[in-house]
Amino acid sequence: MTDTAAPSYASSPAPSYTDPARPPRRKWRLVRGVWKFLVAIKDALVLIAMLLFFGLIFAALNARQSTTAIKDGALVLDLNGSIVEQPEEQAAFAALSGQTRTRQFRLRDVVRAIDTARTDARVKVVVLDLDSFGGAYPAALGEVGDALARVRASGKPVLAYATAYTDGGYRLAANASEIWVNPLGGTIFMGPGGNQLYYKGLIDKLGVNAHVYRVGRYKSFVEPYTRADQSDDARAASTALYGTLFAQWREAVAKARPKAQIAQFMSAPDTLILAANGNIAEANLRAGIVDKLGDRTSFGRRVAEYADSDAAKPAGNYNAIKYDAWVKANPLPTAGDAIGVLTIAGEIVDGESGPGKAAGKTIEKAVLDGLAKKTLKALVVRVDSPGGSVMASEQIRLAILEAKRQKLPVVVSMGGLAASGGYWVSTPADVIFAEPGTITGSIGIFGVVPTFENALAKIGVTSDGVKTTPLSGQPDITGGTTPMFDAIAQAGIENGYRQFVSRVAASRKMTPARVDEIGQGRVWDGGTARQIGLVDRFGTLQDAINEAAKRANLNPSKVHAEYLEKKPGFLAAIAQDFGGAGDDDDAGGGDAFAHVAADRRQMLARAVGDMKRLATSGSIQARCLECGGMGPTTAGLGDAKLLDLLLARIGF
Secondary structure: OOOOOOOOOOOOOOOOOOOOOOOOOHHHHHHHHHHHHHHHHHHHHHHHHHHHHEEEEHHHHHHOOOOOOOEEEEEEEEEEEEOOOOOOOOOOOOOOOOOOOEEEEEEHHHHHHHHHHOOOOOOEEEEEEEOOOOOHHHHHHHHHHHHHHHHHHHOEEEEEEEEEOOOOHHHHHHOOOOOEEOOOOOOOOOOOOOOOOHHHHHHHHHOOEEEEEEEEOHHHHHHHHHHHOHHHHHHHHHHHHHHHHHHHHHHHHHOOOOOOOOHHHHHHHHHHHHHHOOHHHHHHOOOOOOEEEEOOHHHHHHHHHHOOOOOOOOOOOEEEHOOOOOHHOOOOOOOOOOOEEEEEEEEEEHHHHHHHOOEEHEEEHHHHHHHOOOOOOEEEEEEEOEEEEEHHHHHHHHHHHHHHHOOOOOEEEEEEEEEEEEHHHOOOOOOEEEEEOOOEOOOOEEEEEEEEEEHHHHHHHOOOOOOOOOOOOOOOOOOOOOOHHHHHHHHHHHHHHHHHHHHHHHHHOOOOOOOOOHHOOEEEEEEHHHOOOOOOEEEHHHHHHHHHHHHHOOHHHHHEEEEEEEEEEHHHHHHHHOOOOOHOOOOOOHHHHHHHHHHHHHHHHHHHHHHHHHHOOOOOEEEOHHHHHOOOOOOOOOHHHHHHHHHHHHOO
16 A cells, blocks of 8 residues: 655645735735825825814804903994895805905894993994995884994994995995095985896897796796796786885985985985085085085094094004994893794795795795794894795795694794795784885785707707607607697696685785785785785784783783794804904905996896896796885895806906
8 A cells, every 4th residue: 555645845835826816925015005105195184174163163262252241432323235124144154265255234133233332331322334335125224223223322422434325335324423424435315216137138148048938027037038028917016016006215314314415316416416516515505415524544433423532553543343243142032921923034945044034944944843843922033135936935935834733823023025935924924014115915826938949949859759659758858848738837837827816815815816806916005004904903023022922921021032043053153253354354345436336247147147037937926026116226145156157267
């Protein structure tokens, strides 16, 4: 039997690693080395990002307005932006990245700041800086103006300054004890109105077909997409609305400043200005429109007569109390029973959104969450919206009705604007408050579907395919709509209008025929709306809160407003503080010509936004066109950003 020899590994050749399934050790070492290097880079980047992040947070927290004791001085209302019901939320760290935005001041904060200053001995004088004022709706201007008038009536001085006053700015300044204007500036009043952009010619040149479905002879929101000029019905409605609101402006200014020759300066400004050798500021002074001519240094010396100054600082300085610090030092009261206040501000849209837009899902959640706490005694709905999505408007309306199911009184307070969808969400109210200058009504709906078959044909693109039903692929944005789809879409719009009318009729105890008569998309001022039954009473948000308390059998002096809105997140709060860091800037808003140029830029921004909305709109809408003509002169943040991007693309 032969023994089998054990294999000799010592004499065997070294195993080969050239097999592709088993890479050599050197390749493994190279891969591991590269991997470690990449991980080290990743770790370094994460560390740097974290250091930057926490460094920015530290800087932001240190940059925030302190809550230290307020010292005696002048409360400075540097309104370098627009006054709105609910400011839009600034993107976190947008200011740090070089992005800027026009500031938005919350109406209730401005009014509270003025009212608390009236009775606080630390405030020696209220300074109204309107050089860069971005405007507000007439009702908001009236509320702030009335607050300033209360300060003036108390004997506390109110001093206003601007290089040139806008119409809205002068509505506020008229309530001041002294109105100053820069000698090289001056004010020319424009009055409401002006041209609206119409895109029909551009749409035709681009080959876009705007398929419009609407109800309401006055529902003019779609006219810029279907006409090259204003219709007779729209012109008549706008003339009536603007005429009434302008009359209210003249009446308010005359009451606050009876010696001002406003009528003469509006009817024949050229005569008065030429008589002053072209010196607009001097013409303003002669007409009693302003009290003093002077630059900022002279104005500062005048303020210092009331608020004192620091001799170690440059001429024209005075002891100032900053607006943001004052608002923080005077928070909203929290004692007593809670009256819920739901804010519906901005365009009504589907889904979720941040402040400044009324998103159906977001507002629905705010209402239901507030009601779930079982601490609210009543609900006040504050509306400041031109309308928007019908679906979202109905979602919000149903959420408000939940409060009524829980036996809570529901009171609506209309701000500067409560039109179209803004009126839709107001229909659950037990009582509706508005201001004479509130813009409301616009009971009507529409839908727009753009198609691009002609535009595609211009570049040689066509479309074709198999349709299994008459509605296959409809609405077809590449091939156009069919008569059947158009008929169905129009029928749907008419059905939506009937629902709108029925809700208003039930709420206002009118017949559908009467609602249709005052509806048809017609926009009304608050005074006329009260006369025709769309509004019950005149009053502010506080008046509505008091009424809600009474309806809940509570003492209005022993309740507080609990706002049902999402609080700004941590990063948003930091961005807010950074965004307000420019309070010390003395950059003026320019003279009358600079204001005109700024207004034209804002018009262009809104036009760009309009075109985007045409291309992206995908739902039945209830919104108002005329409403924008009397509001803030600044375009929305989205429109302004879109314009900046467009100008950058074409090299401006």
